[in-house]
Amino acid sequence: MSLEKILKAESVAIIGASKIETKRGYQTIRTLLDEKYGGEIYPVNPKEKSILGFKCYQNVSAIGGPVDVALVATPARTLPAVLEDCGQKGVKGAVVLAAGFGEMGPEGRKLENEMVAVARKHHIRLIGPNTSGMLNLHDNLNLVGLKDAPKGNIALLTQSGNMALTLITEAKVKSNKGFSYYVGVGNEADIQFHEYLEFFRHDPDTKAILMYVEGLRNGRKFIQQAQKTTLEKPVILLKSGRSSTGKKSAGSHTGSLAGISEVAQGAFRRAGIITIENSDELFPVAETLSSLPPIKNNNVAILADGGGHATIAADLLTDLGVNMPELSEKTQQKLKALLPDAASVPNPVDVAGGTDADPSLFADCAKIMLNDPNVGGLLIVGLFGGYGIRFAESLSLMEEDAAHRMGKLVKSRHKPIVLHSLYTSEKPHALDLLRYYNIPVYDSLDVSVKCISALAEYGVYLNSYHPKYTFDLNWDAKAKPEGIEIIKAAREDGRQALLEPEAKRLFGLHGAPVSQDLLAKSADEAVAIAAKAGSEVVLKIVSPNILHKTEASGVRIKLRTEQEVRQAYEEIIQSAIDYNPKADIRGVLVSPMAAEGVEVIIGTKYDDQFGPIIMYGLGGIMVEILKDVAFRVVPLSPSGARKMIEETKSFPILDGSRGKPPLDKKAIAKLLQLCSEIMVAYPEIAEMDLNPVIVHQEGLSIVDARVILKADEKCRMSEVRCKRNGS
């Protein structure tokens, strides 16, 4: 169900309405009245006849007209009964303020489940519990204990009432922007982040979505929805709780390396979300993105009236990955004609006192700079707004003239300006004018730089977006009948892992370059296969009971002669028996020895929040000791595969060292995508490990491959159609 009926409710029941002024059940009615809410208000309290002039009802069922939403201000334990009452009445949604649910341990979790069950039965959607409430500023529907929030077009979604208060206060004190909605998502017992996101995506009053997130209930749905949303409006997010999360599951090899927030960061970026680490930047970036066009070419110019600010801004922009192109010869000439000899014009432009007598020159410079086709956006840093205050009052009028002209410039050129001013605290009129024209003004140099760089980041994202590469899991679409057979056979054999030859065959089916391995059941067979291979061979034990072959002394490499092969076969079999006398030994795999190269590792697994993810790293110490790995959510795009490889610190090793030629990075990228494809094609697969893969100048060799299947009961993700397993 759409959230429209709840977030834009036309009638509200206040359950736990009160005559006591300090109670939420009073304050809410008072606020709805004060702020001229246009819908119906129904106080509910069996002990009162009327509150603030409204008739008070015994219960919700007793109300005459329809009720869209109930604000529930009664304690946690009352909720199942309250919702039963709401259900009888046909209430569409409830905002549950009470704490004392899932966040309080098993007891609370039980109560929360009970409450949700009642709500589901009656098709009531829940905001919260444990929420500060909900606020729709365009319809004056204020169900939160907070007045005077500024109205505007930013939707605010948070998991902390205090952070909401922080952001709303900041908007009020430091900007002329405001909010379309505020929702405290609370425990997300029913409605989750991604559902609010979808509502705001369609909401015409919302131009940007600002989020404070501590944890996500369903990361996959969230990024799917976010990816759709960011194509239409920017989403800005601060995720906290880094320090407490850490390594989560000590499960598989891949799992033990996966810092959850690393996966999340990558997924957020790929969904086009602008992530913020510094809470000071959260509102300003939302303000900027809600009101200015993104920068198309990642190129920013700086205009300054002093060296220090320009230098710091240039450092920070560089740190944030934004280009500062040198201005064109023509642009530089025009600026020189306008400014004193001492002025620096390549970029940053330092006016060197050129604006002291006439600060309206800022607008002239801005025009020249934004007309340079290579400049995507402009950052002005320094004293603008303070010329009239510092020098002579008459200069204020020139600053105001400049503000008008710069405002119109931004509109006509579709290129943004962000301004840093030392004088925001003095509130000069010129700065108010800039804000009126949607040019944001900050007293912090760092925040100004972050804001203009966010416009560049968003622009780069929109340019690089390709509709083919979404987060949707097109299960089964690319499965091969023979692949399904391999998995089925393993299941029927009672196994939860594919044998190495099975795993390699599966990869080969999908076009991976696997070696022509053959299974030998006797030393003679091994010798015969080795002879045909025509090169050095490797022998490896094949047994469903031996997953870690090296541990069981089950591998022999670089075998050249018949004698070596025969001896190796006998030793491997004997070692396997010694290792596990009950092992079901299927034979010994004979593979050609892989050519020399650099080892890499690829792994896939299921993440609790995001579902299937993929890991890549350079083998050996790089992964094992230096933890130099990259993660991505599956399915992987071609550019995602390339970037995974490039973002590992050890990446330069693939470019060749000590005079060696570069290795086949394209082959790695192709294999990463192929692993992503297999993960999606066979929902029965729980995790895969390609370790090692040896990368050559041309092509690569998959030396070992492990594929673990899900335990039946683990096929639980709603998208997973595990029909082939009958579950």
Place this chain on the structure above:
Amino acid sequence: MSLEKILKAESVAIIGASKIETKRGYQTIRTLLDEKYGGEIYPVNPKEKSILGFKCYQNVSAIGGPVDVALVATPARTLPAVLEDCGQKGVKGAVVLAAGFGEMGPEGRKLENEMVAVARKHHIRLIGPNTSGMLNLHDNLNLVGLKDAPKGNIALLTQSGNMALTLITEAKVKSNKGFSYYVGVGNEADIQFHEYLEFFRHDPDTKAILMYVEGLRNGRKFIQQAQKTTLEKPVILLKSGRSSTGKKSAGSHTGSLAGISEVAQGAFRRAGIITIENSDELFPVAETLSSLPPIKNNNVAILADGGGHATIAADLLTDLGVNMPELSEKTQQKLKALLPDAASVPNPVDVAGGTDADPSLFADCAKIMLNDPNVGGLLIVGLFGGYGIRFAESLSLMEEDAAHRMGKLVKSRHKPIVLHSLYTSEKPHALDLLRYYNIPVYDSLDVSVKCISALAEYGVYLNSYHPKYTFDLNWDAKAKPEGIEIIKAAREDGRQALLEPEAKRLFGLHGAPVSQDLLAKSADEAVAIAAKAGSEVVLKIVSPNILHKTEASGVRIKLRTEQEVRQAYEEIIQSAIDYNPKADIRGVLVSPMAAEGVEVIIGTKYDDQFGPIIMYGLGGIMVEILKDVAFRVVPLSPSGARKMIEETKSFPILDGSRGKPPLDKKAIAKLLQLCSEIMVAYPEIAEMDLNPVIVHQEGLSIVDARVILKADEKCRMSEVRCKRNGS
């Protein structure tokens, strides 16, 4: 000469005094008058009789009384003549405002040198040129174009007038703190950063020193002075210009890896300087450090009235390396007795609404928490200051009560509190009270965290300081007579590099574990030496004309038999002749083959700013491709050597991988210190390269060592007594 006479001048000549109100020559006199400067004021302008009631002089020599300092407001080209005039008069110092010197290229550089020569001749010290001026707030000596700077005990030293304006404005608007001095250092043509630092170290009105630096003229003297200063008062520094510097000298191997700012960062940290990257944090950190005691144990507790702020603060503190210990059982019990059941008390402490009815509980909680011996400092985040505003006015009085009590608590416990409040913009009285008690208050969560963490960082530094390990270069002190002989012999031989056996002997003299290499002058000798070695040997060419032995095919390893040694000898000699027919071949070095282990590299060289520095990294791809190296300024302390090893990313490799035992990190640290010692003992050495050094489970092997001497004309650092070279 001390700067006292200049920075605390009792008489000022204004050269270029003027009657025009917009001129600096008028404004300065006006300001000195307005601000009641107690010293003598002498306008100098041949065209005027009097200005603002003061007699105007033809020139400085014409002034009757003594003149301590001259503010020079005339153009650059007049400076030599002006200073000549000042010199005649016996003026002690001059503040030179004019631009157009060194910063404008060779022409300006020439004029600057000329000006400095005149000043030196007359013992006049110069501030600037190209400076916004100087301001002594305690003596009302205002020689800068800026009024209303708040007075206090922070000395401000910057290389940017705009940054000074930024910081002074911030102090005025957001704090109750101010400045003792402001000096714009300008081009540092004469007086340099370290000299101001020394003055402020001794100045009783200064409790903290705040610096904005773009570049240092003499990094070594700066860190020497800073190390002395930070023992007495904190020094806070923001260094910009990161992006533009980059790789500087493409000289030696070590040189091409040295990012100048990396060396600087390490040196600053070791000197006890608190470095800041975010310009928003610069003034707040100085404010905090100037008024609160450092935290002794790196342990901080958080007190919050909401989950969101606490979570973000905990994340940031962790990122900054500050501990958040769990509070003691006793502390937790006391807090529980005070707060509601829902409160969280381990750390962070979340009052969970417990302060809503009585915010004076903040003081009770603060007292309990600061009484915990494990808590070194307290960060309070959230709504304090806003209870009276949000809920009921009567709560303001309780907040004021809490402010008084917390203020006294900080004084009596000698433990700091830093407070974040959402309500700073509303200016509640409680927050002013906190500031009165030196508890800093910020509206930014990030800034608050940075401030408390700076107190912890400073405390950790002071605890770890050891008077033995300074930046002083005790040249020659540890030189060995035989070492001096080796260098002398090389010089006499016309060489600028030691031969490998010489280099190794030098290292051996200082106790480094060098192998017993011997020089063979014939194949027979080589065979005889190898036979005695009793192990595999390595043969290496020795020739002053062949620095890169491998390039000349001059190395053979793992030689076992007499036949192998003989053949290797002949081949090496032949290869050397082929490589360079004119090479002076001294023979072939026979060394025992080093045992297996991990390769590391140690190098030393001279940095333009800091003099001798040392580099360390793991050999092979780690250094060559991943640039995973650490730098330190020489001399190196034992803890510095340890930290160098630990800060390389590849450090865990030394702890053993794939079941291998850990390697001898102590031996590396010892060798690093020894290299530092040699670098200081022999100022003739320009650079050294130990590449590779093989580290074993116990001990290490120096496989190759290169020592390059300075060209005579390069012995230029003032501290270097190159007397033995006769230069």
